[in-house]
Amino acid sequence: xxxxxxxxxxxxxxxxxxxxxxxxxxxxxxxxxxxxxxxxxxxxxxxxxxxxxxxxxxxxxxxxxxxxxxxxxxxxxxxxxxxxxxxxxxxxxxxxxxxxxxxxxxxxxxxxxxxxxxxxxxxxxxxxxxxxxxxxxxxxxxxxxxxxxxxxxxxxxxxxxxxxxxxxxxxxxxxxxxxxxxxxxxxxxxxxxxxxxxxxxxxxxxxxxxxxxxxxxxxxxxxxxxxxxxxxxxxxxxxxxxxxxxxxxxxxxxxxxxxxxxxxxxxxxxxxxxxxxxxxxxxxxxxxxxxxxxxxxxxxxxxxxxxxxxxxxxxxxxxxxxxxxxxxxxxxxxxxxxxxxxxxxxxxxxxxxxxxxxxxxxxxxxxxxxxxxxxxxxxxxxxxxxxxxxxxxxxxxxxxxxxxxxxxxxxxxxxxxxx
Ligand code: HEC
Numbered sequence: 001x002x003x004x005x006x007x008x009x010x011x012x013x014x015x016x017x018x019x020x021x022x023x024x025x026x027x028x029x030x031x032x033x034x035x036x037x038x039x040x041x042x043x044x045x046x047x048x049x050x051x052x053x054x055x056x057x058x059x060x061x062x063x064x065x066x067x068x069x070x071x072x073x074x075x076x077x078x079x080x081x082x083x084x085x086x087x088x089x090x091x092x093x094x095x096x097x098x099x100x101x102x103x104x105x106x107x108x109x110x111x112x113x114x115x116x117x118x119x120x121x122x123x124x125x126x127x128x129x130x131x132x133x134x135x136x137x138x139x140x141x142x143x144x145x146x147x148x149x150x151x152x153x154x155x156x157x158x159x160x161x162x163x164x165x166x167x168x169x170x171x172x173x174x175x176x177x178x179x180x181x182x183x184x185x186x187x188x189x190x191x192x193x194x195x196x197x198x199x200x201x202x203x204x205x206x207x208x209x210x211x212x213x214x215x216x217x218x219x220x221x222x223x224x225x226x227x228x229x230x231x232x233x234x235x236x237x238x239x240x241x242x243x244x245x246x247x248x249x250x251x252x253x254x255x256x257x258x259x260x261x262x263x264x265x266x267x268x269x270x271x272x273x274x275x276x277x278x279x280x281x282x283x284x285x286x287x288x289x290x291x292x293x294x295x296x297x298x299x300x301x302x303x304x305x306x307x308x309x310x311x312x313x314x315x316x317x318x319x320x321x322x323x324x325x326x327x328x329x330x331x332x333x334x335x336x337x338x339x340x341x342x343x344x345x346x347x348x349x350x351x352x353x354x355x356x357x358x359x360x361x362x363x364x365x366x367x368x369x370x371x372x373x374x375x376x377x378x379x380x381x382x383x384x385x386x387x388x389x390x391x392x393x394x395x396x397x398x399x400x401x402x403x404x405x406x407x408x409x410x411x412x413x414x415x416x417x418x419x
Pocket of ligand 1: 086121122154
Protein backbone atom coordinates (compact mmCIF):
# COMPACT_ATOMS: atom_id res chain seq x y z
CA UNK A 1 0.00 0.00 0.00
CA UNK A 2 2.82 2.38 0.85
CA UNK A 3 4.33 1.62 -2.53
CA UNK A 4 0.95 2.16 -4.18
CA UNK A 5 0.64 5.58 -2.57
CA UNK A 6 4.14 6.52 -3.63
CA UNK A 7 3.46 5.40 -7.19
CA UNK A 8 0.30 7.44 -7.22
CA UNK A 9 2.19 10.43 -5.98
CA UNK A 10 0.53 11.12 -2.65
CA UNK A 11 3.07 12.89 -0.49
CA UNK A 12 2.96 12.70 3.29
CA UNK A 13 2.29 16.37 3.88
CA UNK A 14 1.93 19.08 1.30
CA UNK A 15 0.65 22.03 3.29
CA UNK A 16 2.80 24.90 4.42
CA UNK A 17 3.38 24.77 8.18
CA UNK A 18 1.47 27.21 10.37
CA UNK A 19 4.30 28.09 12.74
CA UNK A 20 7.31 26.34 14.22
CA UNK A 21 6.07 23.63 16.57
CA UNK A 22 2.45 23.91 15.41
CA UNK A 23 2.07 20.14 15.27
CA UNK A 24 3.62 19.38 18.69
CA UNK A 25 1.05 17.85 21.00
CA UNK A 26 0.38 20.21 23.92
CA UNK A 27 0.06 18.87 27.49
CA UNK A 28 -3.64 19.70 27.57
CA UNK A 29 -4.56 16.89 29.95
CA UNK A 30 -2.27 17.86 32.82
CA UNK A 31 -2.63 20.11 35.84
CA UNK A 32 -5.64 21.59 37.53
CA UNK A 33 -7.52 22.50 34.35
CA UNK A 34 -6.85 19.15 32.64
CA UNK A 35 -9.09 18.40 29.66
CA UNK A 36 -10.34 15.11 31.13
CA UNK A 37 -11.54 16.81 34.32
CA UNK A 38 -12.92 20.01 32.80
CA UNK A 39 -16.65 20.65 32.62
CA UNK A 40 -17.89 20.85 29.06
CA UNK A 41 -20.29 23.69 28.23
CA UNK A 42 -21.44 24.00 24.64
CA UNK A 43 -24.41 23.51 22.29
CA UNK A 44 -24.59 19.78 23.04
CA UNK A 45 -24.55 20.18 26.83
CA UNK A 46 -27.26 22.84 26.44
CA UNK A 47 -29.43 20.40 24.45
CA UNK A 48 -28.78 17.64 26.99
CA UNK A 49 -29.90 19.96 29.80
CA UNK A 50 -33.12 20.75 27.92
CA UNK A 51 -33.70 17.00 27.42
CA UNK A 52 -33.04 16.25 31.11
CA UNK A 53 -35.44 18.98 32.19
CA UNK A 54 -38.14 17.67 29.87
CA UNK A 55 -38.22 20.90 27.82
CA UNK A 56 -37.58 19.08 24.59
CA UNK A 57 -37.56 15.55 23.17
CA UNK A 58 -35.66 13.71 20.48
CA UNK A 59 -37.70 11.69 18.01
CA UNK A 60 -36.46 8.41 16.62
CA UNK A 61 -37.35 7.17 13.15
CA UNK A 62 -36.83 3.73 11.71
CA UNK A 63 -34.36 4.68 9.01
CA UNK A 64 -32.10 7.18 10.69
CA UNK A 65 -32.62 6.64 14.42
CA UNK A 66 -32.21 9.96 16.22
CA UNK A 67 -30.21 11.62 13.45
CA UNK A 68 -32.86 13.91 11.95
CA UNK A 69 -34.05 15.05 15.33
CA UNK A 70 -30.49 15.73 16.54
CA UNK A 71 -29.76 17.75 13.38
CA UNK A 72 -32.91 19.78 13.86
CA UNK A 73 -32.29 20.51 17.55
CA UNK A 74 -28.67 21.46 16.94
CA UNK A 75 -29.62 23.53 13.86
CA UNK A 76 -27.40 21.55 11.53
CA UNK A 77 -28.70 21.67 7.93
CA UNK A 78 -29.36 18.34 6.18
CA UNK A 79 -27.93 19.98 3.06
CA UNK A 80 -24.47 19.90 4.66
CA UNK A 81 -24.31 16.12 4.12
CA UNK A 82 -20.92 14.81 3.02
CA UNK A 83 -19.96 11.16 2.57
CA UNK A 84 -16.66 9.48 3.37
CA UNK A 85 -16.01 5.86 2.45
CA UNK A 86 -12.43 5.34 3.62
CA UNK A 87 -12.20 3.15 6.69
CA UNK A 88 -10.54 5.89 8.69
CA UNK A 89 -12.53 6.51 11.83
CA UNK A 90 -14.14 5.15 14.97
CA UNK A 91 -16.77 2.71 13.62
CA UNK A 92 -14.60 1.89 10.63
CA UNK A 93 -15.68 -1.74 10.21
CA UNK A 94 -19.08 -0.44 9.18
CA UNK A 95 -17.75 2.02 6.63
CA UNK A 96 -17.21 1.06 2.99
CA UNK A 97 -17.91 2.47 -0.48
CA UNK A 98 -21.37 0.85 -0.29
CA UNK A 99 -22.07 2.12 3.23
CA UNK A 100 -20.21 5.41 3.53
CA UNK A 101 -20.24 7.46 6.69
CA UNK A 102 -22.23 10.67 6.42
CA UNK A 103 -21.12 13.86 8.16
CA UNK A 104 -23.19 16.98 8.78
CA UNK A 105 -22.05 20.26 10.28
CA UNK A 106 -22.72 23.87 11.17
CA UNK A 107 -20.37 26.48 12.65
CA UNK A 108 -19.80 24.65 15.91
CA UNK A 109 -20.97 21.05 15.74
CA UNK A 110 -20.29 18.01 13.56
CA UNK A 111 -22.49 14.88 13.44
CA UNK A 112 -21.53 11.47 12.00
CA UNK A 113 -24.06 8.81 10.93
CA UNK A 114 -23.64 5.37 9.36
CA UNK A 115 -26.81 3.47 8.39
CA UNK A 116 -27.37 0.62 10.83
CA UNK A 117 -24.50 1.58 13.16
CA UNK A 118 -25.25 1.58 16.89
CA UNK A 119 -23.85 5.04 17.61
CA UNK A 120 -24.24 8.56 16.32
CA UNK A 121 -20.94 10.42 16.67
CA UNK A 122 -20.78 14.08 17.57
CA UNK A 123 -17.90 16.52 17.92
CA UNK A 124 -18.31 20.09 19.12
CA UNK A 125 -16.07 23.11 19.12
CA UNK A 126 -16.36 23.78 22.84
CA UNK A 127 -15.49 27.43 23.45
CA UNK A 128 -13.06 26.62 26.26
CA UNK A 129 -11.94 23.04 25.75
CA UNK A 130 -11.41 22.67 22.03
CA UNK A 131 -13.13 19.70 20.41
CA UNK A 132 -15.27 17.61 22.75
CA UNK A 133 -16.73 14.26 21.68
CA UNK A 134 -19.99 12.47 22.32
CA UNK A 135 -21.78 9.36 21.19
CA UNK A 136 -25.50 8.80 21.19
CA UNK A 137 -26.89 5.27 21.43
CA UNK A 138 -29.26 4.87 18.47
CA UNK A 139 -31.15 2.04 20.18
CA UNK A 140 -31.78 3.85 23.48
CA UNK A 141 -35.45 4.23 24.18
CA UNK A 142 -36.13 6.46 27.14
CA UNK A 143 -32.92 7.80 28.57
CA UNK A 144 -31.35 8.98 25.33
CA UNK A 145 -28.10 10.71 26.21
CA UNK A 146 -25.12 12.37 24.60
CA UNK A 147 -22.34 10.48 26.37
CA UNK A 148 -19.06 12.35 26.52
CA UNK A 149 -16.13 10.16 25.60
CA UNK A 150 -12.47 11.04 25.61
CA UNK A 151 -11.39 7.81 23.90
CA UNK A 152 -11.82 9.62 20.59
CA UNK A 153 -8.71 11.65 21.41
CA UNK A 154 -6.60 8.70 20.36
CA UNK A 155 -7.00 10.10 16.84
CA UNK A 156 -8.54 13.52 17.53
CA UNK A 157 -5.65 15.01 19.55
CA UNK A 158 -2.48 14.57 17.55
CA UNK A 159 -0.08 16.40 15.28
CA UNK A 160 -2.88 16.29 12.65
CA UNK A 161 -5.15 18.38 14.86
CA UNK A 162 -2.45 20.95 15.73
CA UNK A 163 -1.60 19.08 18.93
CA UNK A 164 -4.89 19.92 20.65
CA UNK A 165 -8.28 18.15 20.92
CA UNK A 166 -9.59 18.93 17.47
CA UNK A 167 -11.20 18.01 14.19
CA UNK A 168 -9.77 15.84 11.47
CA UNK A 169 -9.87 15.75 7.72
CA UNK A 170 -7.72 13.59 5.50
CA UNK A 171 -7.34 12.41 1.91
CA UNK A 172 -6.32 8.84 1.10
CA UNK A 173 -5.92 6.45 -1.77
CA UNK A 174 -8.27 3.60 -0.84
CA UNK A 175 -8.47 -0.03 -1.77
CA UNK A 176 -11.66 -1.44 -3.31
CA UNK A 177 -13.27 -1.93 0.11
CA UNK A 178 -12.27 1.52 1.41
CA UNK A 179 -9.26 0.27 3.43
CA UNK A 180 -6.26 2.59 3.64
CA UNK A 181 -2.75 2.54 4.94
CA UNK A 182 -3.05 5.13 7.71
CA UNK A 183 0.60 6.07 7.45
CA UNK A 184 0.11 7.42 3.93
CA UNK A 185 -2.13 10.06 2.46
CA UNK A 186 -2.47 13.76 3.05
CA UNK A 187 -2.43 14.27 6.78
CA UNK A 188 -4.52 17.29 6.97
CA UNK A 189 -6.69 18.79 4.30
CA UNK A 190 -7.57 22.45 4.70
CA UNK A 191 -8.17 25.43 2.42
CA UNK A 192 -4.49 25.47 1.44
CA UNK A 193 -4.51 21.94 0.00
CA UNK A 194 -4.44 21.94 -3.82
CA UNK A 195 -7.74 20.70 -5.23
CA UNK A 196 -6.04 17.85 -7.09
CA UNK A 197 -4.94 16.32 -3.76
CA UNK A 198 -8.31 16.58 -2.02
CA UNK A 199 -11.07 14.10 -1.33
CA UNK A 200 -9.35 10.72 -1.66
CA UNK A 201 -11.76 8.44 0.25
CA UNK A 202 -14.72 10.83 -0.13
CA UNK A 203 -17.66 11.05 -2.47
CA UNK A 204 -17.96 14.45 -4.10
CA UNK A 205 -20.98 15.85 -5.96
CA UNK A 206 -21.16 19.15 -7.81
CA UNK A 207 -19.36 20.58 -10.79
CA UNK A 208 -15.86 22.01 -10.99
CA UNK A 209 -14.98 22.32 -14.70
CA UNK A 210 -11.55 21.10 -15.73
CA UNK A 211 -10.12 20.98 -12.20
CA UNK A 212 -9.39 17.47 -11.01
CA UNK A 213 -9.66 15.92 -7.54
CA UNK A 214 -9.48 12.43 -6.05
CA UNK A 215 -13.06 12.11 -4.88
CA UNK A 216 -15.23 9.20 -6.08
CA UNK A 217 -12.15 7.11 -6.92
CA UNK A 218 -12.30 3.67 -5.31
CA UNK A 219 -9.33 1.33 -5.59
CA UNK A 220 -6.01 1.56 -7.45
CA UNK A 221 -7.53 0.92 -10.89
CA UNK A 222 -9.75 3.99 -10.61
CA UNK A 223 -6.75 6.14 -9.67
CA UNK A 224 -4.78 4.75 -12.62
CA UNK A 225 -7.65 5.49 -14.99
CA UNK A 226 -7.96 9.03 -13.67
CA UNK A 227 -4.34 9.65 -14.62
CA UNK A 228 -5.28 9.08 -18.27
CA UNK A 229 -8.77 10.57 -18.13
CA UNK A 230 -8.37 13.53 -15.80
CA UNK A 231 -12.01 14.04 -14.99
CA UNK A 232 -12.97 10.38 -14.70
CA UNK A 233 -15.74 10.41 -12.07
CA UNK A 234 -15.43 14.18 -11.63
CA UNK A 235 -18.32 16.65 -12.17
CA UNK A 236 -21.03 14.22 -11.05
CA UNK A 237 -24.24 15.12 -9.27
CA UNK A 238 -25.70 11.69 -8.57
CA UNK A 239 -24.18 8.91 -6.50
CA UNK A 240 -26.72 6.16 -7.03
CA UNK A 241 -24.29 4.16 -9.21
CA UNK A 242 -22.15 3.63 -6.07
CA UNK A 243 -24.61 2.82 -3.25
CA UNK A 244 -28.24 3.14 -2.11
CA UNK A 245 -28.49 6.89 -1.61
CA UNK A 246 -31.96 6.55 0.00
CA UNK A 247 -30.31 5.21 3.15
CA UNK A 248 -29.10 8.76 3.82
CA UNK A 249 -31.10 11.91 4.51
CA UNK A 250 -29.65 13.71 1.46
CA UNK A 251 -28.43 12.24 -1.81
CA UNK A 252 -25.34 14.39 -2.02
CA UNK A 253 -21.80 14.87 -0.79
CA UNK A 254 -21.71 18.51 -1.68
CA UNK A 255 -18.47 19.97 -3.00
CA UNK A 256 -19.09 23.41 -1.47
CA UNK A 257 -19.91 21.86 1.93
CA UNK A 258 -16.64 19.94 1.71
CA UNK A 259 -14.66 23.09 0.94
CA UNK A 260 -16.25 24.97 3.83
CA UNK A 261 -15.62 22.02 6.15
CA UNK A 262 -11.96 22.02 5.15
CA UNK A 263 -11.55 25.65 5.97
CA UNK A 264 -13.51 25.32 9.17
CA UNK A 265 -11.95 22.26 10.83
CA UNK A 266 -8.46 23.74 10.67
CA UNK A 267 -9.72 27.17 11.76
CA UNK A 268 -11.36 25.59 14.82
CA UNK A 269 -8.15 23.74 15.64
CA UNK A 270 -6.14 26.94 15.25
CA UNK A 271 -8.48 28.89 17.55
CA UNK A 272 -8.10 26.17 20.19
CA UNK A 273 -4.34 26.11 19.80
CA UNK A 274 -4.09 29.89 20.16
CA UNK A 275 -6.39 29.72 23.18
CA UNK A 276 -4.23 27.09 24.93
CA UNK A 277 -0.97 28.86 24.02
CA UNK A 278 -2.30 32.17 25.30
CA UNK A 279 -3.46 30.62 28.60
CA UNK A 280 -0.02 29.05 29.08
CA UNK A 281 1.86 32.24 28.21
CA UNK A 282 -0.36 34.38 30.44
CA UNK A 283 0.23 32.03 33.37
CA UNK A 284 3.95 32.16 32.81
CA UNK A 285 4.59 35.82 31.92
CA UNK A 286 1.35 37.70 32.56
CA UNK A 287 1.31 39.07 28.98
CA UNK A 288 1.14 37.79 25.39
CA UNK A 289 3.97 39.81 23.86
CA UNK A 290 5.79 36.62 22.82
CA UNK A 291 2.81 35.26 20.93
CA UNK A 292 3.13 37.15 17.64
CA UNK A 293 4.85 34.13 16.09
CA UNK A 294 1.50 32.34 16.43
CA UNK A 295 -0.87 35.28 16.00
CA UNK A 296 0.47 36.27 12.58
CA UNK A 297 0.10 32.76 11.08
CA UNK A 298 -3.34 32.65 12.73
CA UNK A 299 -4.29 35.80 10.81
CA UNK A 300 -2.83 34.39 7.61
CA UNK A 301 -5.22 31.46 7.93
CA UNK A 302 -8.14 33.62 9.06
CA UNK A 303 -7.64 35.81 5.97
CA UNK A 304 -7.12 32.92 3.51
CA UNK A 305 -3.75 34.29 2.35
CA UNK A 306 -2.51 30.85 1.26
CA UNK A 307 -5.76 29.48 -0.08
CA UNK A 308 -5.38 27.08 -3.00
CA UNK A 309 -6.72 28.85 -6.10
CA UNK A 310 -9.93 27.77 -7.80
CA UNK A 311 -9.36 27.61 -11.57
CA UNK A 312 -12.89 26.88 -12.89
CA UNK A 313 -16.23 27.74 -11.41
CA UNK A 314 -17.47 25.45 -8.62
CA UNK A 315 -21.16 24.66 -8.20
CA UNK A 316 -22.63 22.68 -5.34
CA UNK A 317 -25.15 19.89 -5.81
CA UNK A 318 -27.28 20.45 -2.70
CA UNK A 319 -28.92 23.43 -1.07
CA UNK A 320 -25.91 23.91 1.19
CA UNK A 321 -24.53 27.13 -0.33
CA UNK A 322 -27.89 28.90 0.03
CA UNK A 323 -28.46 27.60 3.58
CA UNK A 324 -24.96 28.65 4.65
CA UNK A 325 -25.13 32.12 3.11
CA UNK A 326 -28.58 32.84 4.54
CA UNK A 327 -27.16 32.84 8.08
CA UNK A 328 -25.39 36.20 7.62
CA UNK A 329 -24.86 38.59 9.37
CA UNK A 330 -24.93 41.31 6.69
CA UNK A 331 -23.83 44.92 6.72
CA UNK A 332 -26.00 47.82 5.51
CA UNK A 333 -24.83 47.25 1.95
CA UNK A 334 -25.94 43.63 2.14
CA UNK A 335 -22.43 42.14 2.32
CA UNK A 336 -21.57 39.09 4.40
CA UNK A 337 -18.44 37.09 5.17
CA UNK A 338 -20.58 34.08 4.17
CA UNK A 339 -20.98 35.22 0.56
CA UNK A 340 -19.33 32.77 -1.81
CA UNK A 341 -17.12 33.59 -4.76
CA UNK A 342 -16.43 30.06 -6.13
CA UNK A 343 -14.84 31.46 -9.31
CA UNK A 344 -11.28 32.01 -8.13
CA UNK A 345 -11.58 31.48 -4.37
CA UNK A 346 -14.03 30.16 -1.81
CA UNK A 347 -15.39 33.39 -0.30
CA UNK A 348 -16.01 36.80 -1.78
CA UNK A 349 -14.61 38.58 1.29
CA UNK A 350 -11.74 36.40 2.47
CA UNK A 351 -12.03 36.55 6.25
CA UNK A 352 -13.32 33.57 8.20
CA UNK A 353 -16.91 33.76 9.46
CA UNK A 354 -15.65 31.89 12.54
CA UNK A 355 -14.59 35.31 13.81
CA UNK A 356 -18.24 35.42 14.98
CA UNK A 357 -17.97 32.08 16.82
CA UNK A 358 -18.16 31.52 20.56
CA UNK A 359 -14.69 29.94 20.61
CA UNK A 360 -13.13 33.00 18.97
CA UNK A 361 -14.84 35.24 21.51
CA UNK A 362 -13.52 33.01 24.30
CA UNK A 363 -9.86 33.65 23.44
CA UNK A 364 -8.19 35.23 26.48
CA UNK A 365 -8.70 38.99 26.22
CA UNK A 366 -5.04 40.00 25.79
CA UNK A 367 -4.69 37.55 22.89
CA UNK A 368 -7.95 38.68 21.29
CA UNK A 369 -6.87 42.31 21.65
CA UNK A 370 -3.60 41.55 19.90
CA UNK A 371 -5.44 39.71 17.09
CA UNK A 372 -7.67 42.77 16.61
CA UNK A 373 -4.68 45.11 16.67
CA UNK A 374 -2.80 43.16 13.97
CA UNK A 375 -6.01 42.69 11.96
CA UNK A 376 -6.58 46.44 12.08
CA UNK A 377 -3.04 47.11 10.83
CA UNK A 378 -3.52 44.65 7.97
CA UNK A 379 -6.97 45.80 6.91
CA UNK A 380 -6.15 49.51 7.06
CA UNK A 381 -3.09 48.94 4.87
CA UNK A 382 -0.60 49.90 7.58
CA UNK A 383 0.88 46.42 7.34
CA UNK A 384 2.58 46.21 3.95
CA UNK A 385 4.47 42.97 4.64
CA UNK A 386 4.64 40.11 2.12
CA UNK A 387 2.56 37.76 4.30
CA UNK A 388 -0.62 39.65 3.56
CA UNK A 389 0.27 41.04 0.14
CA UNK A 390 -2.26 38.75 -1.55
CA UNK A 391 -5.13 40.68 0.04
CA UNK A 392 -6.13 43.44 -2.35
CA UNK A 393 -6.90 46.96 -1.12
CA UNK A 394 -10.56 46.40 -2.05
CA UNK A 395 -10.79 43.18 -0.04
CA UNK A 396 -9.14 44.81 2.96
CA UNK A 397 -11.54 47.72 2.89
CA UNK A 398 -14.63 45.54 2.43
CA UNK A 399 -13.67 43.20 5.29
CA UNK A 400 -12.91 46.16 7.56
CA UNK A 401 -16.29 47.73 6.82
CA UNK A 402 -18.23 44.48 7.21
CA UNK A 403 -16.58 43.68 10.54
CA UNK A 404 -16.96 47.20 11.89
CA UNK A 405 -20.72 46.90 11.37
CA UNK A 406 -21.37 43.28 12.23
CA UNK A 407 -18.84 42.05 14.77
CA UNK A 408 -19.59 42.55 18.44
CA UNK A 409 -16.84 43.13 20.97
CA UNK A 410 -14.45 45.06 18.71
CA UNK A 411 -12.22 47.63 20.37
CA UNK A 412 -13.48 51.23 20.10
CA UNK A 413 -10.95 52.33 17.50
CA UNK A 414 -12.67 49.93 15.02
CA UNK A 415 -16.02 51.64 15.28
CA UNK A 416 -14.72 54.67 13.40
CA UNK A 417 -14.23 52.53 10.30
CA UNK A 418 -17.94 51.81 10.03
CA UNK A 419 -18.93 55.46 10.16
C1 HEC B 1 -9.13 5.72 14.42
C2 HEC B 1 -9.08 7.15 14.50
C3 HEC B 1 -10.34 7.85 14.97
C4 HEC B 1 -11.02 7.67 16.18
C5 HEC B 1 -10.65 6.74 17.33
C6 HEC B 1 -12.12 8.59 16.14
N1 HEC B 1 -12.13 9.31 14.98
FE1 HEC B 1 -13.46 10.74 14.43
N2 HEC B 1 -12.47 11.04 12.70
C7 HEC B 1 -11.36 10.33 12.28
C8 HEC B 1 -10.99 10.77 10.94
C9 HEC B 1 -9.80 10.28 10.13
C10 HEC B 1 -11.91 11.76 10.58
C11 HEC B 1 -11.99 12.52 9.25
C12 HEC B 1 -13.12 12.01 8.41
C13 HEC B 1 -13.00 10.54 8.08
O1 HEC B 1 -12.00 10.13 7.49
O2 HEC B 1 -13.99 9.81 8.42
C14 HEC B 1 -12.82 11.92 11.72
C15 HEC B 1 -13.86 12.81 11.75
C16 HEC B 1 -14.80 12.88 12.75
C17 HEC B 1 -15.92 13.79 12.75
C18 HEC B 1 -16.15 14.90 11.73
C19 HEC B 1 -15.64 16.25 12.26
C20 HEC B 1 -14.38 16.19 13.07
O3 HEC B 1 -14.47 16.47 14.28
O4 HEC B 1 -13.31 15.87 12.54
C21 HEC B 1 -16.65 13.51 13.87
C22 HEC B 1 -17.96 14.16 14.30
C23 HEC B 1 -15.98 12.46 14.58
N3 HEC B 1 -14.85 12.09 13.87
C24 HEC B 1 -16.40 11.94 15.78
C25 HEC B 1 -15.68 10.99 16.51
C26 HEC B 1 -16.09 10.50 17.81
C27 HEC B 1 -17.33 10.93 18.58
C28 HEC B 1 -15.13 9.58 18.19
C29 HEC B 1 -15.09 8.77 19.47
C30 HEC B 1 -16.29 8.06 19.84
C31 HEC B 1 -14.14 9.51 17.12
N4 HEC B 1 -14.51 10.38 16.13
C32 HEC B 1 -13.04 8.70 17.16
C33 HEC B 1 -10.69 9.37 12.99
C34 HEC B 1 -11.06 8.89 14.23
